[in-house]
Amino acid sequence: MGGMKAPEDLLRRIRQGNRFLLTSHINPDGDAIGSELGLARLLRGLGKGAVVWNHDNTPTIYKPLPGSERIHIGEEPPAGFPDVFDAIIVLECPSPDRTGLEQHLSARPVINIDHHLGNQCYGAVNWVDSAAPAVGEMVFRLAQGLKVPLEPEVASCLYLTLVTDTGGFRFSNATVAAFEAAASLVREGAHPEQVAQWLYESQPLAVVKLTGEMLQSLQTHDGGRIATGRLTREMFERAGAKPGDSEGLIDQLRSIAGVDAVALIRELPEGGHKVSLRSRGEVDVEKIARHHGGGGHRNAAGFTIQGEGEEVRREVAAELGAALGS
Numbered sequence: 001m002g003g004m005k006a007p008e009d010l011l012r013r014i015r016q017g018n019r020f021l022l023t024s025h026i027n028p029d030g031d032a033i034g035s036e037l038g039l040a041r042l043l044r045g046l047g048k049g050a051v052v053w054n055h056d057n058t059p060t061i062y063k064p065l066p067g068s069e070r071i072h073i074g075e076e077p078p079a080g081f082p083d084v085f086d087a088i089i090v091l092e093c094p095s096p097d098r099t100g101l102e103q104h105l106s107a108r109p110v111i112n113i114d115h116h117l118g119n120q121c122y123g124a125v126n127w128v129d130s131a132a133p134a135v136g137e138m139v140f141r142l143a144q145g146l147k148v149p150l151e152p153e154v155a156s157c158l159y160l161t162l163v164t165d166t167g168g169f170r171f172s173n174a175t176v177a178a179f180e181a182a183a184s185l186v187r188e189g190a191h192p193e194q195v196a197q198w199l200y201e202s203q204p205l206a207v208v209k210l211t212g213e214m215l216q217s218l219q220t221h222d223g224g225r226i227a228t229g230r231l232t233r234e235m236f237e238r239a240g241a242k243p244g245d246s247e248g249l250i251d252q253l254r255s256i257a258g259v260d261a262v263a264l265i266r267e268l269p270e271g272g273h274k275v276s277l278r279s280r281g282e283v284d285v286e287k288i289a290r291h292h293g294g295g296g297h298r299n300a301a302g303f304t305i306q307g308e309g310e311e312v313r314r315e316v317a318a319e320l321g322a323a324l325g326s
C-alpha cells in the first residue's frame with residue numbers, strides 16, 4: 001500500500017536509540033501534534049523513552065489527544081536535555097528555524113521526517129516524502145517498518161493527522177494512500193467518531209459566540225468575489241474569548257459561494273491588527289502579505305499592520321481586488 005517504505009538507516013537509528021526527543025513546528029497543527037504523540041507512544045511501546053517538546057502551546061482542539069498533557073512547552077529545555085537523548089526527531093517541519101528551537105537542534109543528531117515540498121533536508125537522517133498525505137501516514141509506515149503493533153491510541157493519533165491534513169478527506173491530498181492508511185488505522189483501533197468529536201464538536205462556547213460576532217462584521221466587495229471580516233477587542237470581550245480562539249474562523253469567510261479571496265482583520269491586544277488572507281487558485285495573497293512585511297504561501301498568508309480597523313479593511317479589500325484583477 002501507499003508510498004515507499006521507511007528507509008533502513010532511519011529504522012536502524014530508531015532501533016539503536018534508547019531515548020528520543022520529538023518536536024515539530026511553531027503553531028503546531030493536527031499533523032504535528034498527532035504525529036508527535038503517535039510516535040512518542042509507539043516508541044514507548046518499544047521500551048524506549050520519548051519526550052515531546054514544542055515551542056508553542058497545544059491548540060485546544062488537540063488537547064483531548066492521548067498524551068497531550070505530557071507535552072513539554074516553551075523555550076526552556078526538558079529535564080536532562082540534551083544528554084539523556086540519543087537523537088532529536090523533527091516531524092512535519094520543512095526547516096530547522098520553524099521549530100522555534102533551532103539553537104538546540106545541534107545538540108544531538110536530527111532525524112527529519114516530513115512531507116513538505118522544499119524540505120531543507122537538515123537532518124543527519126532525512127525521510128522526506130512529498131507525496132505523503134500527512135506525516136502521520138509516514139509514522140504509520142515507520143511503525144510497519146519497525147514491525148510494532150499499533151495501540152488504538154496511536155492509531156487514533158495518526159488517523160487524526162490524516163483527517164486534519166486532508167481537510168476531512170476533502171483536499172487534493174485525499175489520495176488512495178490516504179484512504180488506505182485511514183482504513184488500516186481504523187482496523188488497528190482508531191476511532192473516527194471520537195476523532196471527529198474532538199475536531200468538530202468540541203468548540204468552546206466562546207468560540208461559537210466569537211464566530212457570531214465575526215459574521216456580524218462580514219462585508220463583501222468586488223461583486224462578492226472578496227469577503228472581509230473583523231474581530232475587535234470588544235468582540236473578544238463580549239464573547240468571553242481568548243486570542244487563540246479566532247483560529248480557523250477565516251474558514252467561515254472562505255466557505256461563501258463565489259468568493260475568491262478573503263481577509264480576517266483581528267485587532268491585537270497590544271494594538272495594531274493581524275490580517276489573515278486566504279485565496280483560491282491563482283490569486284496570490286502571499287505577495288500582498290510580503291509587501292506589508294509578512295509572509296505565507298500563495299493561497300494563505302498574513303501580516304500585521306497599524307491603523308484604524310475600517311481603514312485597514314478598505315486598504316486590504318482594495319489590494320485583494322487588485323490581486324484578483326491581475
Ligand SMILES: [Mn+2]
Nearest residue numbers: 031134135165
Ligand atoms: Mn502535514
